[in-house]
Amino acid sequence: MTIPVKERSTDRIRPAYRFYHLAWAGLDLLYPPQCGGCSKPGARWCSECQRDSPQVGLPLCDCCGVHWAAGRLCLDCQTERPAFDAVRSWGYFEGVLRHAIHQLKYYGDLALGEALARPMINLYSGLPWKVDLVVPVPLGVARRAERGYNQASLLAWPISLSCGLAYRPKALRRWRDTPSQVGLDMLERRKNLIDAFQARPDLVDGKAVMLVDDVTTTGATMQACALALRKAGASRIYGLTLARTAYQPAQI
Numbered sequence: 001m002t003i004p005v006k007e008r009s010t011d012r013i014r015p016a017y018r019f020y021h022l023a024w025a026g027l028d029l030l031y032p033p034q035c036g037g038c039s040k041p042g043a044r045w046c047s048e049c050q051r052d053s054p055q056v057g058l059p060l061c062d063c064c065g066v067h068w069a070a071g072r073l074c075l076d077c078q079t080e081r082p083a084f085d086a087v088r089s090w091g092y093f094e095g096v097l098r099h100a101i102h103q104l105k106y107y108g109d110l111a112l113g114e115a116l117a118r119p120m121i122n123l124y125s126g127l128p129w130k131v132d133l134v135v136p137v138p139l140g141v142a143r144r145a146e147r148g149y150n151q152a153s154l155l156a157w158p159i160s161l162s163c164g165l166a167y168r169p170k171a172l173r174r175w176r177d178t179p180s181q182v183g184l185d186m187l188e189r190r191k192n193l194i195d196a197f198q199a200r201p202d203l204v205d206g207k208a209v210m211l212v213d214d215v216t217t218t219g220a221t222m223q224a225c226a227l228a229l230r231k232a233g234a235s236r237i238y239g240l241t242l243a244r245t246a247y248q249p250a251q252i
Contacts (some may be wrong), residue, residue: 017161024114036103036112037096045100045115053097056089056244064219065089065244082219083226084211087239088127090119093215097243101214105151113154116242120155120212121162129238130208134160134167137213137225138174138197155242156212165210171203172211172225197228205233216241 013021024044034041037049060067061074065087068074073081091097100116103109136152144150153169160167175198211225222239229237 014162014164017158020158020161021114024111027111033111036100036109036115038099043115044109044111045118049096049100050119053091053095055091060088062086065216082223083230084219084222084237084239086129087216087219087222087241088123089216089241089244090123091243093217093243093245101151101243104154105214106147108148110149110154113151114158117155117158117162120240120242121159124159124163124210124240127238129210130236131163131165131210131238132207133171133204133209134163134165135171135204135209135211136169137211137221138169138172140174140196152213155214159212159240168203170200171209172197172199172228197225199225199228199232199234201232204229206235208236209234209238211237211239213239213241215243215245217245 028044032041033044035043035046035049037045037053040046040048056065056067059069061077062072063077063082063084063086064074066074071078093101100112104112104116134156136150136156138144138152139147139150150169156169157167159165174196209229211222211229213221216222216239219239226237226239
């Protein structure tokens with residue numbers, strides 16, 4: 001059961017985030033945008049796509065955040081509790097949201113990062129997490145060089161600005177390049193990511209860290225990142241993603 005808390009205020013826009021938002025709004029005036037979900041002109045992420053994106057609703061597993069109504073923890077988390085404390089996602093990885101994430105991730109639509117971070121900011125505002133640092137899930141060197149940017153950073157940076165949290169992209173690195181996770185099951189994903197990440201104790205020791213990523217599927221990437229952060233002394237580890245696949249945990 002999720003602990004009810006008073007939502008963090010999202011009415012007061014912090015100056016740094018206001019400037020960041022206005023910078024993108026200024027670019028929108030110079031280069032009129034198209035919606036990343038439906039390609040309709042006028043907005044980077046339109047209100048119709050926001051409305052039509054299926055959101056992740058209660059009840060959830062307290063830990064991994066999958067839809068689960070048979071107790072506080074799903075069977076997977078009961079069997080082996082993850083290294084992270086909790087993961088939450090705003091929507092499901094399908095339809096217009098899936099298309100928008102692909103535009104951000106593979107087609108260089110960098111402006112979508114700020115627009116798609118907004119529902120994540122609203123989600124975080126209602127969570128009882130006390131966070132010290134925001135850390136984007138890092139890409140490997142080869143994939144970062146190929147893509148030219150990390151889509152998780154484009155989401156994490158505006159979240160940190162809006163919520164007044166320290167942004168530490170160098171706190172975690174992916175020091176071993178791994179094959180793509182696409183098409184792998186949970187066990188294969190976990191094996192693929194063994195010892196793939198390293199965290200810096202000087203930045204995370206004793207800190208509550210919020211990992212930010214675009215999509216979570218089985219939670220294998222969050223788990224691998226969390227193990228590295230735990231090893232470096234992080235006190236609490238949370239994961240916030242824009243979307244999750246409709247992966248279902250083990251059933252009775």
